Amino acid sequence: MRLTDDEKAMLDGAEGPAVAAAMDLLVRYGEALDAERLCDTRNVAGTTTQPSPAKARLVAEGGWNRAFSVLSLDSDETLDIPDMKVPTCQLQQGFGPDSVGIAPYPREFVELQTQAEAFAGRRGVNILATCTPYQVGNLPVRGEHCAWMESSAVVYCNSVLGARTNCEGGASTGAASLTGKIPYWGNHCPENRFGTHLVRVEERVTSFLDWGLLGYFTGDLVQEGRPVVTGDLDRPDLVDLKHFGAASASSGGVEMYHIPGVTPEAPSLKEAFGGRRVPEPLVYGAAERRAVYETLNNQGTRTDVDFVLLGCPHASVDQIRAAARALEGRRLHSGTQLWIMAPRALKDVADRSGYTAVIEAAGGRVLVDSCPAMSRSAPPGTRVFATDSAKQAHYLPAILGIEAWFGTLEDCIDAAVTGRWGGELR
Template sequence: MKLTDEEKAMADGRDGPGVQKAMDLLIRYGEALDAERLVETRNVCGMITMSMPVQRSFAERKGGMDAALSEFGLDSSEAVEIPRFRAATHHLQLGFDTNHPELTGADEQSMQFYRKSEVHAAKLGAQLMNTCTPYQVGNVPTRGEHCAWMESSAVIYCNSVLGARTNTEGRESTFAAAITARIPYWGYHLPENRFATHLVELDVDVATTEDWGLLGYFVGETVQDRVPVISSKRGLSRVPNLPRLKHFGAAASSSGGVELYHIAGVTPDAMTVEQALGQKKPVEVIRYGEAERLATYEKINAFGKERDIQFVMLGCPHYSLEQLWEASVLLEGRKVHENCRLWIFTPHAIKALADMNGYTKIIEAAGGVLMTDTCSSVSKSVPPGTRAAAVDSAKQAHYLPAMLGVEAWFGTTAQCIEAACTGRWTGGLQ
């Protein structure tokens, strides 16, 4: 790889062993990817704090937080002092809810270790957002900005909706990027790789959040890891808002490996279909109509058999304030069924706003729990006795059966709230 003089100095140890280890990792990583060089980044989203038992055990045996961060953040068996971060670095979600650890299976030892890790990460310069949706709580990179982000639904939103540039990174590469403000220049950092390859033409209106989740699931499964551009000859009846684009991207990155998409006339690099395609012909033109919509709905709900619902999970990706408002309107004056549990996940920064606006009080008065920092697929936790769950996220419907062995029904937020209050799934394609 071609390194600048500054990068060579970091790699040679000028700034200490921590920076040197980070540069060594990035150089090895970049060479494996055939990247010609590194690119400067000032925006990192990764897993900075530690909460897993294996990390706690390692820290206790090997000499503390820096030793554990060397091992799990820099892939270094040699413990080095971790320097303060050079890039603005934002911590993503955890494996448990810090406000309700008992519901997500965290014991007291895990909580104590996490709190120490949290303090340590903050001293290094980490922004403790604890969410899979950093763009909802202040991290909004600009068009063309080079980033180093983890988390599939965050990456696809960053690339597509914001027009910034990132690949789906891992814990080690983001940690090294935080220390060096560098990341390999490859993949979606390169302008030529950001053009659409497949054209998806809509023969049906896509308006609701459910519609966008269905379309995302279809698109991801169809194009896999390629770049689609979505177009409607008759135009979209409603420009998709943040929750709809969030659910579309989360679904597309779950059923497939989509990291970047374009919507003609909506997303920043696709004012026209031709612009999105880079004036080239698409590899394939794909139609999405009523038949495809119905088939996708049936595929997502293929694991749903039992109509009695023990669990309703909302907030994957984490709910926005608007979505919490909607849920509180649907819940106000009602009660969650005695045989069902309702968990709603949101960033803790948004929960603070929900507290101020009275949404938390409404949700809790109905018998629901407003949770933060994690979700059921990350924490791998559902209420005891859960056999069948209802979700308004195609991503969560995709993951829950495989990860936790529970049946999952996918539908609208209103259908999920109805299931929570009646204990029965009565939803259907609208």
Template sequence: MRLTAEEQKMLDGAYGETVKRSMKVLVALGEIYGADHMIEIKNVHSPGVSYRVAGNAGLGYVEDASKDATFRVPLTLNTIGIDAQDWEKIGFPEEFARKQLELSEAYERMGAIPTNSCTPYLNGNLPMFGEHVAWGESSAVAFVNSVIGARTNREGGPTALAAAITGRVPAYGYHLDENRKGTHLIRVEMELKTDKDFAVLGYFGGKLAGKDVPVIEGITRRPTLENFKALGAALASAGAVALYHVVGFTPEAPTRQAVIGDDVEPVIFDQAAYDKVCAKFSLKGNVDFVVLGCPHVSIVEFEEIANLVRGKKLKSALWVCTSRMVRDLADRMGFVKDIEDAGGEIVCDTCPVLCATLTQRGYKTVATNSGKMAHYAPGLWKLQPVLLNTWECIQTAIDGKWGE
């Protein structure tokens, strides 16, 4: 690879062993993917910060790095494995919680911003169109590449850490124009109204596209931020989609021709395709757990949930997962009290996909509006999922059951 003088100094150890080791990681990665130079990045969103993922090996690595290096660019933290303030109250295991706090503190010593969220774009990390960044967390990568039009590959914990320490990534993948074109065309032939609708489309598209770049046409109403969040999370979990285009609404797709051309045969997403996905995540009967906020809820979603539960009492356990920043705002607006008075729990900093197991609660079924949560719940927690829209999730929590 062609390195600048500054990059060569990093590789030669002029800035210490951790910087040297980080640059070696990035050079090796670049050589694997055929990159011939490095790109300067503006910021990092780091995955792999949950102790459930990192383990003792990851904890030791970050603690060692924190002794002689700091981050060259801003770095926000993805969800960790606990609620950092209320882990005892919620019931996270103590030994796990202590290890998680040690890992978080090591990142913070290096200059990390402890957003502890899978929606960094709602918590101060909002790149500009065309900027090069190094992000992990599958749903956040899909959002920043697609909705914002910044550029990142799907970074893992070690490469994101190396990128933050050096301020560089190798020039390959979605950093390059030629790799940002579409590969599959999906034509939507039904009206999409709710976040669930967009999650179902995302699940369909993820299964179709795999690791490639789907282009979606036929959507006539501008999606909301929350719609895009649901769409990208499902695309990234049902497949491994890091970039998608919605014709007329995402910044690199003013027309279909701009991203995929005219000679690609579309795959149809209609009511029959929608129903087939929903049938995969359906159940009738008692539901003991309801989860909203995978990815983390926005303040708009917080208000919707609060309005639905105000003055009610819940029979099912309800988690509303969010960042600490959004929770504090919701608290000021009275939404936290509404939800907690109904019997719901506000869970910050973490999510059910990455947190320590709460199987001691004995949950067997889960209702969610998240395609990502519905996809992972059976394998991770042995929970039978049902995929619903938000108001149906709340009604399920009030009744303690669905479909009867």
């Protein structure tokens, strides 16, 4: 790799051993990727505070410096970790103290995470604790080089915001936070951001459910490609686009998509493909819509629902408000729990707006910082859950060994109130 004089100085230890270890990791990482150089980043989103048995063992050995050195810098030595060099935020993590008694999450992990937040916060990590940092203050500008983890955040960052990031890991984000550098490859390069597949929508996409179905269809077909989506689409909002991206990153590995006239790097179909030949379309019609819906519901056999999960990716204020309105004057079934996952900052807004009170009066909960997939935690005894998230319907049955139903917000709220699944494709 070609390094600048400043980068060579960091590698040689001019800014201390931890920065040198970080730069060494980035050079090895970049060479493995065949990247020619590094690029500057001032926006890192990682998972420094997420608890794990390995992290607990390392903390017991040598404190949080030890854990960060091994897991985030790939160092055998215990290094003194300095302040983050560039703006860095914490993504979603485990359940915190305010979920004790609600989510069955190990108390030792809650304590470990509280310690981790203090360690990271003292070094300049913003504890946003959400998979949707763009909803709560971390909003990179078009063309900005970032170093983000979390597949649903990465696809939103590239596609909707027009910023640039690959799907990074704990080590690369840890190293980037101390150096302000990341390998220049993949989605950082303009030539790698043009469309690879054309998806033509012939069955109108109008709702949150439909954007999830379309995303799941698209990811399954294009895998790690960059789809360009055209056709019979109602104009999407933030919530629709985060559902579409999360679904396409779950069924496939989509890190960027274009919707001509909607997403910033696709003013037109021609520009979405960079002037290259437009490929033959992959058609999404009524039959495809029905097939995707059935795929997402083929893991449900029992109609009794123990658990309803909303807010994946983490809910917006509008989504929390919609759930509150659907629950107004109603009460959850005695055998069913409802969790709505949200960023802590947006739960505060929901609290002040009265939405949380309505949800709690019905028996539901608005929980923060985490989700059942991240924490591997659901209400005790859960056998069947319902969700409006294509991503959770995809992952949670495998993670927790439970059955899943997928449908609209209204279907899910009805299931929470009646204790039974009655959703159907309309």
